[in-house]
């Protein structure tokens with residue numbers, strides 16, 4: 001029933017914001033599911049959870065796909081013709097004139113969530129019916145989804161546009177919407193004729209990115225032994241470090257640094273900002289309980305200093321010589337990695353990112369399509385029995 005888009009979303013888990021922020025990790029979800037259910041009965045759900053690991057691995061192996069998308073967004077914000085920018089703003093605000101699509105647009109703005117099928121329809125509507133640049137639609141999702149994930153979002157939009165899987169474009173069709181959306185979502189049928197099956201045609205979308213894989217960067221899977229004073233940076237990419245190998249750090253100074261986006265146009269919507277604030281507070285509460293530190297720093301940031309400057313300032317204040325954190329996966333935070341590393345090195349602070357064993361086991365397998373990936377991963381997960389951890393079978 002997952003594909004049915006119900007108004008109350010009772011056919012889906014709605015776990016994605018929590019999994020994305022790693023308030024609960026993929027590993028925990030998969031482990032718990034396999035403790036409680038036979039593999040055969042849970043395979044479809046496990047596949048869904050593993051889509052995230054697959055997309056993340058795919059993008060880690062091709063970080064240039066992310067940077068090209070972000071360059072295109074900046075370019076289009078400045079250079080797209082005025083009518084295109086105006087129409088994009090109308091459609092995003094839920095004023096396209098196609099009532100069912102406008103309903104989804106408003107749901108996204110008001111709740112930060114859309115069902116997977118609704119995301120597919122809406123993205124396809126944006127690209128193939130409205131003829132708008134996919135990058136601007138992906139950027140709109142980026143600012144308004146609670147579960148925004150650089151990999152899942154960018155690569156799903158590319159897939160709808162026909163770039164991700166050669167020869168495959170996802171087209172929204174009236175018959176499909178009417179089959180999978182309940183009558184109450186379709187009670188206002190204005191504009192629906194624009195989705196008539198024989199009317200919707202794929203637009204041809206230009207590829208700007210180089211999609212060839214590059215070697216995955218090497219990172220340690222456990223924190224370094226260090227005699228020097230160490231700080232642990234709690235950031236939004238991993239909201240449960242106390243349940244990772246970073247939990248073994250000896251007396252670190254926890255640092256919580258959240259800064260507004262560097263560019264005002266990248267600021268998330270109010271619903272997302274509030275959700276992130278609460279998620280961060282939750283993660284921070286667990287970290288400080290776990291380490292029970294003598295000193296800690298909770299720094300919200302006022303936007304005047306960059307992330308790198310803020311971390312350097314904290315190093316001066318607290319005298320740490322090493323900064324450790326969970327890996328910054330490809331995305332907005334990792335975009336600041338080089339600047340942070342250089343700034344810290346200038347003041348003699350060593351920076352170490354630590355990769356979760358789950359990511360180290362799965363990302364390198366994302367070289368081809370999802371079903372090749374699932375073939376290897378599913379075969380191993382099937383062997384998880386009582387008392388076996390999923391990590392043991394995956395490694």
Ligand SMILES: Cc1cc2nc3c(=O)[nH]c(=O)nc-3n(C[C@H](O)[C@H](O)[C@H](O)COP(=O)(O)OP(=O)(O)OC[C@H]3O[C@@H](n4cnc5c(N)ncnc54)[C@H](O)[C@@H]3O)c2cc1C
Pocket residue numbers: 002012013014015016017019020045048049050051052053055114115116117119120123141145147148149150152153154156157160
């Ligand atoms: C255009 C488009 C953009 C998307 N953008 C994002 C995004 O920014 N972030 C995001 O997490 N998902 C994204 N998705 C994937 C998917 O729509 C959501 O993960 C899913 O709808 C979340 O709802 P749920 O938790 O109720 O999912 P369920 O159906 O209950 O699935 C269980 C879990 O599996 C995972 N999952 C399912 N499908 C995917 C997928 N395709 N990729 C990654 N994880 C998946 C999620 O963690 C989810 O919580 C996008 C899909 C499309 C078509």
